[in-house]
Amino acid sequence: MTHRRAVFLMILVTLLWSTAGVVSRHLDGARSFEVTFWRSAFNALALIVALSFMRGTALWGQLLRAPRQVWISGLCWSVMFTAFMVAITLTKVANVLVTMALGPLITALFSRVFLKHHLPLRTWVAILVATLGIGWMFGHEAGGGDAQSLLGVLVALAVPLSAAVNWTLLQHISHGKGDPEASDEAPIDMLPAVLLGALISALSVLPLAWPFQASMHDLSLLALLGVFQLALPCLLVVRLTRTLPGPEISLLGQLEVLFGVLWAWAWGGEQLGQATLVGGLMVLGALAANEALALRRRSH
Template sequence: MSHRTAVFLMLLVTLLWSSAGAVSRHLDAARGFEVTFWRSAFNALALTLLLPMLRGRDYWRHALPRLRRSPSVLGSALCWAVMYTAFMLALTMTGVANVLVTMALGPLLTALFARVFLHQRLARRTWVAIWVASAGIAWMFANDMRAGESAWLGMGVALAVPVAAASNWTLLQARAGDGDTDLLPAVWLGALLSALATLPLAWPFEASGRDLAMLAALGVFQLAVPCLLVVRLTRELPAAEIALLGLMEVLLGVLWAWLLAGEEPSPAALLGGVMVLAALIGNELLDAWRRPAASKNGEMSL
């Protein structure tokens, strides 16, 4: 897979991920833990069917015994479970913008984790892009933050997402070259753990048929498909670049919330969005310019 193709697929992943906020604003009766339960349950069901289609009919017969013997898969599954649960729960507690700006800490945490645990040397342009993009997102919502208890509680829950994501990307990157470790079941196991953990808190169910249809769509197209893609992309892109490109989810999520749910962004949000796009595009253009030179000199550039 070429680097350009990998970047394009990662942007497609962020497009699919970004739909959750707008869709959650159109639910009829499902709230809180029930939203998280149904989305995770449909995600687990979709992955149960998709993985054998990708890897063969006997996939689960070979994969399930290995789950218990692989600390990497179990660790990644726990990260996925935290991400699934905390993100959707936070969306039911506070605004889309508050959740997404908290998630913007992901690239910085990922870069730091990769530097500490994987000893990856990051180019200065990557550090600059991370700081500019993160500053842009912070600026987008700085004037819109509300200090209400519910908002801050929701942001506290949302904080678990970038911490778990940074841990997961770093773990996936560390095991990307290990042909004996299949990390795709971790996505499925994470969804199953999330559904099981929230089931007691989701009862009694109040979701309407329309709610179930929308949550099923989220489970399949906003979680199962893009999460399988991103696991594959960890073989092609550094952890810091995956997290940096993932910032597009923030920008797109705000856009969908504006267009589809009436959450209009402020002028500060528009200016911050320009900063995010400039950081992402600048990083990719500099990488494309430096890559041929690095190849000629036999050097690696991140």
């Protein structure tokens, strides 16, 4: 795969990811945990079909014999799938996406703490600026007395935190520091972790989603989200990591914030508040500057 084609596909991935917020605004009766259940369930079904086609019957053996790293990653995926959908039922799509944009910076911080990776000064500055941006949003939501919106932002924070744990784990494994008892075996296959995450997410919220209120219209939209907003882009990203470097994927991935906010504004009827706009610009500006400087340094 050429670099240009990989960049194009990564942009397509962010477009697919960004549709969740605006689609959820057009649901009839499904709410909160039921939305999460159906999206995760359809995601799991799509991944079962795709991975069974790719791996055959060996897939189920892999799941049964999955090492602890796969289960930890699966738990991280489940938190990401669950917290995102719950958050957008509590607050604006823009608030959720801006909060999620903290992911790469939290990952860099986790890499420093747990993997002892050196962080340059520019990354520490970016972390500080982004934290101030999220703090600005928090302060506005809390000062405005909108407890539900504030709760939504707090729930959304679970997404970048879980993503940071997941990515740090994957970095740990990719550097040959996985299970020491299995050091002579083949590298750990982490793709089944996505399927485990979808299954855990669906099963964990099922009691809270009952009784179901989704209409056939809702189910069709949630099926589209499960297949095209989650399963397909997750499989594509795994393939793209072979071509694109991590910083470039991270930077391109933040297009989800831009696309998601635009969709919610154009077709979801959401208006951007001043606090969201200022906080979002601080987070995205810090992230873009940090990644751009990193790529420039590597090019030299």
